[in-house]
Amino acid sequence: MKATIITIGDEILIGQIVDTNSVSIAKHLNAAGIVVREKISIGDDRTQIIETAERALAGSEVTVITGGLGPTKDDITKKTLAEMFRSDMRYDERVAGHVEKMLAERGIEFNELNRSQAMVPACCTVLFNAHGTAPGMWFERDGHVVVSLPGVPFEMEHLMEDEVMPRLKTRFALRQIVHRTMITAGLPESMLAKRIEAWENALPPYLKLAYLPNPGAVRLRLSAYEVEGESVAREIENRFEALRRIIPHNIIGFETATMQEVVHKILTERSLTLATAESCTGGSIAARFTAMPGASAYFLCGVVSYSNESKAELLGVDPADIARYGAVSEQVARQMAEGVRRTAGADYGMATTGIAGPSGGSAEKPVGTVWIAVATPRETVAILKQCGTDRGQIIDRASAFAIGLLRDCLNGN
Amino acid sequence: MKATIITIGDEILIGQIVDTNSVSIAKHLNAAGIVVREKISIGDDRTQIIETAERALAGSEVTVITGGLGPTKDDITKKTLAEMFRSDMRYDERVAGHVEKMLAERGIEFNELNRSQAMVPACCTVLFNAHGTAPGMWFERDGHVVVSLPGVPFEMEHLMEDEVMPRLKTRFALRQIVHRTMITAGLPESMLAKRIEAWENALPPYLKLAYLPNPGAVRLRLSAYEVEGESVAREIENRFEALRRIIPHNIIGFETATMQEVVHKILTERSLTLATAESCTGGSIAARFTAMPGASAYFLCGVVSYSNESKAELLGVDPADIARYGAVSEQVARQMAEGVRRTAGADYGMATTGIAGPSGGSAEKPVGTVWIAVATPRETVAILKQCGTDRGQIIDRASAFAIGLLRDCLNGN
The missing domain is CATH 3.30.70.2860 (Alpha-Beta Plaits)
Incomplete structure (x- = not known):
C-alpha cells in the first residue's frame, strides 16, 4: 500500500515556513503500514495542483493533500479539487452551523468569507473539523483515495487521527x-x-x-x-x-532519546536533585529539563545570571574573581555551579559561562568560548569548550556539552 | 527561471526528520530571483532518484538535490547520478587530501569508506566542501543545471552560499x-x-x-x-x-518579527532593564530574550523557581501565601514578579506560575492554568490565562502571553 503526500502553499516554496505537516502525516501513515512513496510541495496554482494530484492518484492508492482551504482568495485547493473530480458544490448545513458557533464563541462575526467555508464538492465525504472552520474532504476514484485537509497543523493533526486513519484502516487491508x-x-x-x-x-x-x-x-x-x-x-x-x-x-x-532524557531518568530513579546557573546559555538548559514531564521531582531551580551583579548576589560568586579572571573563566564557572548547588540545596549544580556573540569576543577568548562546570556532592568538574561561531549554535552546543558533562559525573566517569 | 528541489532520504518519508534543507535552499534561490516550482522528497531508491531527477531536469532550468552522499552503504545518490549522466568515476586528489586532513584533526582513521568519498563522477564539476567530507557536484546537460549537495545542513548551507549561488548568478541572467x-x-x-x-x-x-x-x-x-x-x-x-x-x-x-523582538527594541531604546521569574515556563522566556544578540544590555537575570523553597528564598515570596493560595495563584505570581524586580534591581520584572502538566491539575486549576504578572516601576499587573492541554504548547503560549503583557505595560496600555 503506497501513499503520496502533497503540501500546497507558496509559503513552502519560498522557504517562509518549515513543512511539519508532511512529517506528521508520514508518521501516521507509516504507523498504519502505508509506505510513503513521495512528498511533494507545490504552490497555490490550479494547473499544478491538478497535474500533481492526478500523478499521485495514478502512482499510489492513497494521496493526502494539505493546505489551501482557508477563507481567503489565495486559497484555491477546494474549488480546484471539485474541478478535477468534475463535481458541483453544495452548502453543508452542519459545517455552516459549526463555523457560526465557533466564531460566535470567539466574538467574531459570521461573514460571507466564513459562509464560503461551508461550500463543499458534492461528490466528497466531509471530514468534520471540530477544531477549525475548514472541513476536510475525502474523495474516491477507481479504488484510490484522495484526502484534502486544512494546513493549520493542529486541525490537520486531529483530522488525521480522528477521521482519516480510522477510515483508511477500514477501507484497506494493511500490512x-x-x-x-x-x-x-x-x-x-x-x-x-x-x-x-x-x-x-x-x-x-x-x-x-x-x-x-x-x-x-x-x-x-x-x-x-x-x-x-x-x-x-x-x-x-x-x-x-x-x-x-x-x-x-x-x-x-x-528513537528520539536525548542526553537530557538520560539525565532525567538517572536523577528521577536515584532521587537526586539539580539546580542550574546559566550565563551564555540563557535559560536553555533549564528549559530543556523543564520541558520534560516529571522534571519538578528533581529540578529545584535555575538562575540565569546574565549580569555580574546577579552572579555575585544570587550565586555568591566572588566579585574580585570576576574582576581578576573575567566572567568567562574556570573560576567563575566553578563558583556558579557550587553557588547554585548551595543556594538551592541540590545534590548537583551545573553552570555555563561563555561568549555567545556576535560581539564580546577577544583574541584570547573568542566568540564561542564557554566554560562549563558541574558541582557534585564530591567535587566540582570544569571543562572549556569551543562551541562555534553562531549565537544559536553556541547556545545549543554549550547546553548539550553541559548536559553531557552532568551525565558523565552521574555515571562516575 | 525555474528550479526544483529534491531531498533524498528514507528518514524524510517516514517522518523521522523535518526537512529544513529545502527551506534554506528555497530561500537562497528566491533571493536570487529563481522561482522554486516544486519540492520533492523521495527515498534512497535508484529508480526513483533517476525518474525524479529526469523529470525535474525537463521541467526546470535548475535542480538542487540534497542527501545520500554519506560514506555508508545506504547512501546511493552519487553513483546513481553518475549512472544517469553516463559518467565514469574518478579519484579526486584534492578531496582525498581534505578528507584525510579533516579526520586527522579529529583523531579519526582514514579508512576505505572515507576514501570512497573522494570518488566523483568524471563529468561533474566538484564543489569543494570545506566543512565536511562529502563533496558537492555540479552537472550540466542541454543548458540545464543539476547540483547535488550533502544532506548535513551546515555543510549544505555553506556550499549553497559559497559555491552554488555565485555559479548560478554567473551562469544565468536572473530577474x-x-x-x-x-x-x-x-x-x-x-x-x-x-x-x-x-x-x-x-x-x-x-x-x-x-x-x-x-x-x-x-x-x-x-x-x-x-x-x-x-x-x-x-x-x-x-x-x-x-x-x-x-x-x-x-x-x-x-518578516519574522516576534513579540520578543518588539520588547527587545523598546527596552534597548529606552535603556530599561528586565528580570524574569519563571515557574511553569521553566526558562523559556529567559531563553527567548537571551537568544537575541544584545540582550545582555537589558536582561539582568532570570530565576527558574520550580520548587516552593526557591520561590521563597530567591524571590522572597511569602511561604504562608504559597500555603494559603497555592503556588499557582495571582498572589504568588505578583510576588514573584515584584521579587525578581527587587532582587535584580531591574526596571521591569515578569513572572509565570502555572500547571504545565501532564499531572498536577485539579478541577479548580486544570492543566494549562497559568498566572502571569508584570511588575513595573508604577504597579504590578497580573492576568490569568488558559494555555491549552499539551506541555510544550502550554510553555509556548504562556511565554508568548507573558511577553505580550510586558509589551502592553511598556506601551502604557
Whole structure:
C-alpha cells in the first residue's frame, strides 16, 4: 500500500515556513503500514495542483493533500479539487452551523468569507473539523483515495487521527512497517560503520539499515516494509541487543532519546536533585529539563545570571574573581555551579559561562568560548569548550556539552 | 527561471526528520530571483532518484538535490547520478587530501569508506566542501543545471552560499523576486480580510497577497515574481504604508518579527532593564530574550523557581501565601514578579506560575492554568490565562502571553 503526500502553499516554496505537516502525516501513515512513496510541495496554482494530484492518484492508492482551504482568495485547493473530480458544490448545513458557533464563541462575526467555508464538492465525504472552520474532504476514484485537509497543523493533526486513519484502516487491508532507531554517541559515522561492519553485513535482506548523523550523535535505523510486524520487531530487538555487546558505551537510547532524557531518568530513579546557573546559555538548559514531564521531582531551580551583579548576589560568586579572571573563566564557572548547588540545596549544580556573540569576543577568548562546570556532592568538574561561531549554535552546543558533562559525573566517569 | 528541489532520504518519508534543507535552499534561490516550482522528497531508491531527477531536469532550468552522499552503504545518490549522466568515476586528489586532513584533526582513521568519498563522477564539476567530507557536484546537460549537495545542513548551507549561488548568478541572467511579509496580531484571519478588503481589491495584478495564520498572529505576504526588484519593492512598501493607516494597532512588524523582538527594541531604546521569574515556563522566556544578540544590555537575570523553597528564598515570596493560595495563584505570581524586580534591581520584572502538566491539575486549576504578572516601576499587573492541554504548547503560549503583557505595560496600555 503506497501513499503520496502533497503540501500546497507558496509559503513552502519560498522557504517562509518549515513543512511539519508532511512529517506528521508520514508518521501516521507509516504507523498504519502505508509506505510513503513521495512528498511533494507545490504552490497555490490550479494547473499544478491538478497535474500533481492526478500523478499521485495514478502512482499510489492513497494521496493526502494539505493546505489551501482557508477563507481567503489565495486559497484555491477546494474549488480546484471539485474541478478535477468534475463535481458541483453544495452548502453543508452542519459545517455552516459549526463555523457560526465557533466564531460566535470567539466574538467574531459570521461573514460571507466564513459562509464560503461551508461550500463543499458534492461528490466528497466531509471530514468534520471540530477544531477549525475548514472541513476536510475525502474523495474516491477507481479504488484510490484522495484526502484534502486544512494546513493549520493542529486541525490537520486531529483530522488525521480522528477521521482519516480510522477510515483508511477500514477501507484497506494493511500490512505493517517496522522502524526502530538506536541513538549512539561518541563515534563518528565512518568509525561507527567500521566498528559494526560484521554486524551490518550479517543483517537479513529485509532489514534496511540507515545511518543518520546528528551533531554529537549518530542514529542507526533498522526498517522493514510491509511485513508481519510482531516477529520482525522481535528480530530487530535481537539485532540491537547484539549491537549492545559491540558498542556498549556508545548507546544513548532509542528513537528520539536525548542526553537530557538520560539525565532525567538517572536523577528521577536515584532521587537526586539539580539546580542550574546559566550565563551564555540563557535559560536553555533549564528549559530543556523543564520541558520534560516529571522534571519538578528533581529540578529545584535555575538562575540565569546574565549580569555580574546577579552572579555575585544570587550565586555568591566572588566579585574580585570576576574582576581578576573575567566572567568567562574556570573560576567563575566553578563558583556558579557550587553557588547554585548551595543556594538551592541540590545534590548537583551545573553552570555555563561563555561568549555567545556576535560581539564580546577577544583574541584570547573568542566568540564561542564557554566554560562549563558541574558541582557534585564530591567535587566540582570544569571543562572549556569551543562551541562555534553562531549565537544559536553556541547556545545549543554549550547546553548539550553541559548536559553531557552532568551525565558523565552521574555515571562516575 | 525555474528550479526544483529534491531531498533524498528514507528518514524524510517516514517522518523521522523535518526537512529544513529545502527551506534554506528555497530561500537562497528566491533571493536570487529563481522561482522554486516544486519540492520533492523521495527515498534512497535508484529508480526513483533517476525518474525524479529526469523529470525535474525537463521541467526546470535548475535542480538542487540534497542527501545520500554519506560514506555508508545506504547512501546511493552519487553513483546513481553518475549512472544517469553516463559518467565514469574518478579519484579526486584534492578531496582525498581534505578528507584525510579533516579526520586527522579529529583523531579519526582514514579508512576505505572515507576514501570512497573522494570518488566523483568524471563529468561533474566538484564543489569543494570545506566543512565536511562529502563533496558537492555540479552537472550540466542541454543548458540545464543539476547540483547535488550533502544532506548535513551546515555543510549544505555553506556550499549553497559559497559555491552554488555565485555559479548560478554567473551562469544565468536572473530577474528578481520580491517578498515582503507584515506580521499582524489581534485580528483573526476572516475579520482581518474583511477589514482590509478594499485595500486588497485595489492591489495591482502582479502583486500576490497571501494570508498566513499563526497562533496569535496573521502574516500578510505580498509577492511579485521575476520583476524589476527596486521599483516593485518601493510599490510594496507604499501598499503596506497604506495598510498601516487601516489597522494601526495590529502591526507587530515585518518578516519574522516576534513579540520578543518588539520588547527587545523598546527596552534597548529606552535603556530599561528586565528580570524574569519563571515557574511553569521553566526558562523559556529567559531563553527567548537571551537568544537575541544584545540582550545582555537589558536582561539582568532570570530565576527558574520550580520548587516552593526557591520561590521563597530567591524571590522572597511569602511561604504562608504559597500555603494559603497555592503556588499557582495571582498572589504568588505578583510576588514573584515584584521579587525578581527587587532582587535584580531591574526596571521591569515578569513572572509565570502555572500547571504545565501532564499531572498536577485539579478541577479548580486544570492543566494549562497559568498566572502571569508584570511588575513595573508604577504597579504590578497580573492576568490569568488558559494555555491549552499539551506541555510544550502550554510553555509556548504562556511565554508568548507573558511577553505580550510586558509589551502592553511598556506601551502604557
